[in-house]
Amino acid sequence: MAEVVPMPKLGFDMAEGTLVRKLKQVGESVAKGEILAEIETDKATVEVEAYLGGVVKGWVVEEGQAVPVGSPMVVIAEPGEEVDIEKLTGAKPASANAPASAPQTTAAPAIPAPQTNAAPEGRILASPVAKKMAQTEGVNLATVSGTGPGGRVVKRDVEAALKSAPAAQPAKAPQLPSAPAPLPISVSAEDKHIPLTKLRNIIAKRMVESTTTVPAIYLTLDVDMAPALSLRKQINALLPDEGKISVNDMVIKAVALALRQFPNLNASFGGDKIIQKGHVNVGNAVALPTGLLTVVVKDADVKPLAQIGAEMKAMVARAREGKVQPSDIEGSTFTVSNLGMYEIEHFTAIINLPEAGILAVGAAKEVPVVKDGQIVPGTRMRMTCAADHRVTDGAEVAQYLGAIKKALEEPLRLLV
Numbered sequence: 409m410a411e412v413v414p415m416p417k418l419g420f421d422m423a424e425g426t427l428v429r430k431l432k433q434v435g436e437s438v439a440k441g442e443i444l445a446e447i448e449t450d451k452a453t454v455e456v457e458a459y460l461g462g463v464v465k466g467w468v469v470e471e472g473q474a475v476p477v478g479s480p481m482v483v484i485a486e487p488g489e490e491v492d493i494e495k496l497t498g499a500k501p502a503s504a505n506a507p508a509s510a511p512q513t514t515a516a517p518a519i520p521a522p523q524t525n526a527a528p529e530g531r532i533l534a535s536p537v538a539k540k541m542a543q544t545e546g547v548n549l550a551t552v553s554g555t556g557p558g559g560r561v562v563k564r565d566v567e568a569a570l571k572s573a574p575a576a577q578p579a580k581a582p583q584l585p586s587a588p589a590p591l592p593i594s595v596s597a598e599d600k601h602i603p604l605t606k607l608r609n610i611i612a613k614r615m616v617e618s619t620t621t622v623p624a625i626y627l628t629l630d631v632d633m634a635p636a637l638s639l640r641k642q643i644n645a646l647l648p649d650e651g652k653i654s655v656n657d658m659v660i661k662a663v664a665l666a667l668r669q670f671p672n673l674n675a676s677f678g679g680d681k682i683i684q685k686g687h688v689n690v691g692n693a694v695a696l697p698t699g700l701l702t703v704v705v706k707d708a709d710v711k712p713l714a715q716i717g718a719e720m721k722a723m724v725a726r727a728r729e730g731k732v733q734p735s736d737i738e739g740s741t742f743t744v745s746n747l748g749m750y751e752i753e754h755f756t757a758i759i760n761l762p763e764a765g766i767l768a769v770g771a772a773k774e775v776p777v778v779k780d781g782q783i784v785p786g787t788r789m790r791m792t793c794a795a796d797h798r799v800t801d802g803a804e805v806a807q808y809l810g811a812i813k814k815a816l817e818e819p820l821r822l823l824v
Contacts, residue, residue: 410465410485412497413444416456417477418734422449426474426606427481428537429563431455432464438484445482446537450610452701452732462486466493467502472535472560534561534603540698541566543602550601607699618759623797626756629809631816633772633789639819643713653717656692656746659769659791659812660716661822664688664708666811667742672800673793673808674741676762682799691740691760692720694727701727702760704740713822744769754790765795765805767812789816 415425428446432438444458462484469481480497493501534549538561542549549561552569556562604612636658644652667674671684688709691702703723705716723736745757748771757768770790777786791812795805815821
């Protein structure tokens with residue numbers, strides 16, 4: 409029996425998704441659990457598995473098209489079953505619904521007639537994958553002829569542009585955005601106009617929302633990292649290379665233990681109430697070419713260091729490969745942003761709403777310190793907590809930072 413597979417809800421606050429790539433074409437068989445498509449949410453591009461097996465009978469969403477959660481996306485049925493796609497879904501089949509076995513591109517290397525890839529308002533029509541590739545490779549989408557539906561630029565068009573770069577046509581002047589900018593911006597023909605990805609767009613909105621609606625307080629504290637680094641060295645000597653723990657793993661564990669002591673930092677502002685979270689889920693900001701993505705270690709306060717390290721390695725790898733799972737990025741109750749690997753000593757981070765705080769972690773540096781009246785070498789790491797003053801106060805944040813400091817300076821606490 410034919411079944412309509414809808415746009416899945418891949419996150420608690422997901423309202424719509426964009427079909428980035430169809431990994432199964434019309435006429436192809438798909439098994440339960442096989443990857444069916446890549447969907448872009450406001451947080452990441454996620455591979456979606458088929459929850460039933462059968463044959464793909466038709467797609468009703470184009471690549472690059474955004475539709476609300478729950479909208480019909482693709483129809484899967486039994487082999488040989490006749491299906492009226494439009495009657496079943498209430499939507500017309502996507503234009504690319506020719507069976508995969510049909511001879512489409514192998515007949516001759518004909519070049520499609522160029523189509524304009526700009527919308528009437530001047531916006532360049534391109535799939536998210538094409539936009540990302542163009543941004544990475546420095547291709548001006550305004551100069552690329554789109555062969556996708558409605559003249560949309562798709563991945564193969566950018567690849568073709570890269571191959572023909574030496575003989576590329578003269579670049580057109582970048583098109584101005586259709587909507588008036590809030591401030592006057594001088595433009596020139598040499599400027600590059602890069603459309604925002606969904607991830608970058610949502611980052612922009614949330615950062616503005618956070619900085620304009622949250623009365624944040626900032627407190628900074630230095631930590632003696634020598635004991636933690638010494639313990640890490642001893643632990644890693646017993647572990648295989650793929651299982652070694654990082655300083656960041658130790659910070660996540662220390663943060664989680666401290667959150668258990670100070671639940672107002674593991675909370676959200678609820679208008680007329682403070683909502684203290686029942687689980688300690690520590691998010692960790694990961695830098696990607698398209699922007700920041702927060703992966704989440706669930707129940708980090710009760711997980712051993714080795715498990716935290718293993719989960720972080722796996723989630724970061726999936727994020728960088730574009731194969732993040734919905735569970736990787738949902739449910740954070742407090743976030744850690746660590747720039748220590750870039751030798752940054754101190755910075756402040758913007759609170760990731762609706763969380764009540766975020767910890768900015770710098771590099772562990774060898775510095776001269778005073779001990780027992782003598783100047784001796786030491787290792788110090790600076791951390792700064794930004795907290796929502798509607799939920800907590802400076803004294804409580806100071807105690808919270810002190811609890812993290814104590815856990816790192818007496819690191820056996822991280823193993824209990």
